[in-house]
Amino acid sequence: MRVSQAEKERSRDRIVTSAARLLRERGVDGASVADVMSDAGLTHGGFYRHFETKDALVAAALDQAFDQFISTVSRGALTPDPQAAVAGFMKTYLSEGHVAHPGQGCPIPALAADVGRSSPLVQERFSAGVRRMVAAIGHAMPGDDEARRSAAWRQLAMMAGAVMMARTADSPTAAEILTACGGGDS
Numbered sequence: 001m002r003v004s005q006a007e008k009e010r011s012r013d014r015i016v017t018s019a020a021r022l023l024r025e026r027g028v029d030g031a032s033v034a035d036v037m038s039d040a041g042l043t044h045g046g047f048y049r050h051f052e053t054k055d056a057l058v059a060a061a062l063d064q065a066f067d068q069f070i071s072t073v074s075r076g077a078l079t080p081d082p083q084a085a086v087a088g089f090m091k092t093y094l095s096e097g098h099v100a101h102p103g104q105g106c107p108i109p110a111l112a113a114d115v116g117r118s119s120p121l122v123q124e125r126f127s128a129g130v131r132r133m134v135a136a137i138g139h140a141m142p143g144d145d146e147a148r149r150s151a152a153w154r155q156l157a158m159m160a161g162a163v164m165m166a167r168t169a170d171s172p173t174a175a176e177i178l179t180a181c182g183g184g185d186s
Contacts, residue, residue, distance in 0.1 A: 012050045014040040019061035020068070024110035025103035028058060028118060058118070059125040065107040066129030073136040082140035089137075093159050094183020099166045099174060108133070108156070109163035130156070 018039040022031035033054055034044045051057045073089045092098065093106065102110040108130060115126040138145075138152030162181040166174035 008049070011040070011042060011046070015042065015047075015050055015057070016060045016064050019057050020065040020107075021103040023058060023061050024065060024105060024107055028111065028114040028122070033057070055119045055121050058122050062107060062111075062115075062122070062125045062129055066132060069106050070129075070133050070136050073133070073140075083142065086137060086140040090155070090159060091183050094162055094178045094181050096175070096178065099163055099178070102167065106133075106160065106163070108160040109167065112160070112164070 015036060019031065019036045022036055022039060025031070026035075033047050036057065037044045037047055047057075051060070072092075073086060075085075079085045098105045107126070111126065115122055118126075134149065134152045134156055137155055138148040141148040141151045141155075143151065158181055162177050162183070166177045169177060
């Protein structure tokens with residue numbers, strides 16, 4: 001039975017959505033192709049109709065994960081008070097909820113260590129996502145272009161590092177990290 005192009009695209013979208021979540025929850029090596037396909041409600045054998053390699057899937061999943069996360073800060077940057085919107089984004093980013101649910105969160109703290117050991121394709125897609133996030137955050141920062149970009153790099157590095165550290169710490173230490181960096185109690 002022949003599958004329509006629209007059905008193939010819907011299947012691909014389900015695969016990428018499952019991969020984006022599972023990769024952030026389990027890491028690149030911890031989310032097998034079989035796991036992703038099963039989570040998407042498809043058979044393992046159908047994987048190669050959509051992707052040539054697991055790296056191609058990881059790259060697509062990174063694009064989606066960054067798109068989802070960046071859309072929040074991008075919408076805020078277009079409000080009448082973009083600095084307040086970014087401050088709200090930072091509070092959410094530095095929350096216990098974000099720490100506890102990596103599958104729905106930012107791909108940076110969830111996948112940075114794995115991506116550092118991945119293929120050039122995966123590293124390039126991750127880097128592109130990080131640069132897009134910096135641009136979105138920087139858009140709402142005060143100052144000239146260079147000052148906004150530098151401030152956004154510092155802010156993102158602090159936030160991602162804080163979440164990475166909080167995920168590896170006991171509850172009191174995690175709470176202290178998040179609070180010290182401007183978040184906590186969510």
